[in-house]
Amino acid sequence: MKSLFLFLIAILIYPVQAQDHQESDSVRNMLIITCHPDDWELSMAGTAYLLKDKYNIHVIIASDGERGNSKEPDPEVAALRVGHAMKSAEKINAQNHFFRMMDGEIYADEDAVQRTVKLMEDLDPALIFLHWPIDKPDHAAASAMAMMALSKTGMMYNREIYFFEVGLLNHFTPEVFVDVTPVWEIKKEVVQIHERFNDDRYERMAERSSLYHGRTNRCKYAEGFIPLFPFSNVRYKNRIGCSLLDL
Template identity: 25%
Template structure:
């Protein structure tokens, strides 16, 4: 029995170290869970291998069971619960570049997915001016898988020159709206220094001119004129958001992908929204509540 518990403990510690992506997606404060699991393994693996003194094996067995129970209890307490929505909605999230959505509204998208809503992602460029196009397109798909979205489409409009493709983008967005029939559309804000972000905002408003629910998210390049009036509590999803941004390794040298900055902005918007951590949105048209009673 002691050998079996030893194997379980070593396997759990190995998974905690190597499965960082899964931990970030499914647990709040994943580092705490990693540290607790590895610490338990470092103490109990030698004890199981060489139990000391009379009755040492029995004491080690009890200690191992307690340690495993403690790690399991910590994991349960830190889990990000997924509670299916009573009325699942369709969501369309539109970004200019492969990492825009994770940076700006990744926590909200994680929360929507975990609440049972279907999220569809439309990315306008492969980000070739800011990195390797093939790599970034692949990271867009990987980031979408991390978040758990239902579908992701990466288009090949010219990076940094989206203003020249506004008609084509509006047509692509219109097709996506007709295909997915979203209840909510997320897009860039007009209050943004990046010309591509403003172009996507304009194209979205054209394509969604008859849509009743359009929210604009905050990019790292947002101007001081960005004034959110809708706040989504992402306290339980913040680590997952940071993990989704980390998927975009091609961009890891950029200062705005740093987890400390993401956490600081979420704390600032959380203060405005009267929660610990939040993402803020400007409302073009305010939708029905994003999360009904019972949604997480």
């Protein structure tokens, strides 16, 4: 009788254990919160490519970039840039989430924050990237939108979160570097998707930044990031590692 009892207990417990193991082994979500088509590509395309097999990548794009070529909104430019964003997303197996906010008029208002909160709650991302806030107004607003959503969801305190820069920005001193030399040609391909001025200005912009960070990191090309909080063995009773160091 005792053996039968133990056998029945084992049958009841095993499926629960198997389910827990399956959930822990499942691929987690990663979220990049960006302002325009081309922002993450210029700043962290190499890192995103290195992460694509480790995470399901999602990208919030606040604006379609209708003012990318002129001061006045241009629907044709917006359509072109959305097409570019779709192509570059394919390179990292990412899913885009377009917020359709007007280029040049991005605000971290209640609607934008709540849409970000909803998506965060749906995705439950383990790894999050957002704009460095000391930047032009649109980028700063997208960063504020992300920070408000992180605060409202509570994810600010128990997720791995990094700031990225687009170009070389003021007061942006990376604390984590990713050597992207082995995937530099892939990053170039991703950046070149967004060239729309019949020149190589985006490629040169990405190369200047990556070479600069590469010199600091003692490699040829690197991308730099700043974690939201300093790394610690335990923070708010949570253990949060640095997955970028495993790339």
